[in-house]
Amino acid sequence: MDARQIRSAADARAIVEERDLKYLKVGLFDGDGIMRGKYMARDKFLSALEGGFGFCDVVLGWDSNDQLYDSAAFTGWHTAYPDATVRILPETCRELPFEPETLLFLAEFAERAETICPRGLLRRVLKRAEGLGLTASAACEFEFFLFEETPHSVREKNYRNLASITPGYYGYSMLRSSVHAEFYAELLSFCSAMDMPIEGLHTETGPGVLEAALLHDEALAAADKAALFKTFTKVLAQRLGWMATFMAKWSPDWAGQSGHIHISLKGRDGEAVFHDPSKPSNISDTMRWFIGGQQALMPELLSMIAGTVNSYSRLIPGFWAPTSATWGIENRTCALRAIPGAPKAQRVEYRIAAADINPYIALAAAIGSGLWGIEQRIEPSAPLQGNAYERKPPASQRLPATLIEAAGRLRRSKAARELFGDAFVEHYAQSREWEEREFRKAITDWELQRYFEII
Structure with a gap:
């Protein structure tokens, strides 16, 4: 069964059983667009497909640096950060090219937490x-800069004097994209495999900057x-020793x-x-x-x-x-x-x-x-x-x-x-x-x- 064919909880159960997967990866996006998630054992995942599961609501009560808001009414020390109900979305099933022994499913907050859930917000508008x-x-369409750096090196440099993968301006450069053809090919293939295909990819004006539509x-x-693209482009870059x-x-x-x-x-x-x-x-x-x-x-x-x-x-x-x-x-x-x-x-x-x-x-x-x-x-x-x-x-x-x-x-x-x-x-x-x-x-x-x- 192809991950792109999954439309229901029954389909999700079928692909898990067909592939005999032991663990599944489940993630959701917080208010800053940061993906939060976990690996779930097979039995827990299959149970959660039907009734949802509890996810600590602190992810709705802290910032991108995991620091707790001081004036949030929805959750905080005054509520003791309980679990919020989360629903798994079978139709979001995706392959993970780097992790062939599992699948990725997106989730969203339900019940009371749905009122402030970013994905729930968009659903209400639609x-x-x-x-x-x-x-x-x-x-x-996103522009993003690529650096020959690691999470350790950027901190050691205090985010200064960073080495871009290429120097100079070079917008729409066939030279730059050809020199780094392997990266372009891997990004295009990777995004297609994760069902977030790129329509156009080129260099923008600046050192090491690309634009993906x-x-x-x-x-x-x-x-x-879009949310997955931002997350997993960073994953791909870091796996290659870049950022x-x-x-x-x-x-x-x-x-x-x-x-x-x-x-x-x-x-x-x-x-x-x-x-x-x-x-x-x-x-x-x-x-x-x-x-x-x-x-x-x-x-x-x-x-x-x-x-x-x-x-x-x-x-x-x-x-x-x-x-x-x-x-x-x-x-x-x-x-x-x-x-x-x-x-x-x-x-x-x-x-x-x-x-x-x-x-x-x-x-x-x-x-x-x-x-x-x-x-x-x-x-x-x-x-x-x-x-x-x-x-x-x-x-x-x-x-x-x-x-x-x-x-x-x-x-x-x-x-x-x-x-x-x-x-x-x-x-x-x-x-x-x-x-x-x-x-x-x-x-x-x-x-x-x-x-x-x-x-």
């Missing part, structure tokens, strides 16, 4: 789309693939790393709803309202897209990252790029997103705000022509400048609470406020260099 007679397709799929499956980073901006000398999201919608008849040949640039009313909602809510939802302190280092003029809630037709200086074309190809590119996104939360924000725009028939501004960086945006299009400001905007957003629920908004906002407070404890190299002697 259910909203269904209520409008719509289904969403999506694809993520994942093949589009139904939005929930696309988020699974990959998906930080939004790892160096002041180079442009940030994008994580653009492409989105399209279909109606009940399976036909594309963004395309209308009678309208300018084939942009239908539905697509225009979708863009209008995304544009209107982007300042309020930015922390769901730019969820780290580092995210805001990327959002500066002239470095291929948007700086305000603008949109344009085939305009790569805007936060939203409308891409006209054939009915199946017409889509919106959500360019504000960086490589550090949690794909589930980012897709929920990007799609949810667009659906809100359709429901409210929100008209966007006129499409911007030319260089968006040279234009002073109106107040309604200005974006929060810091994570803590963005978290505050989310907390105060009535639309966010209506789209995502009070429980998620409160929990996520406090987690982002915590993240910035942790940053405030740090003394940066810049501060030392600027103030140590002269002040």
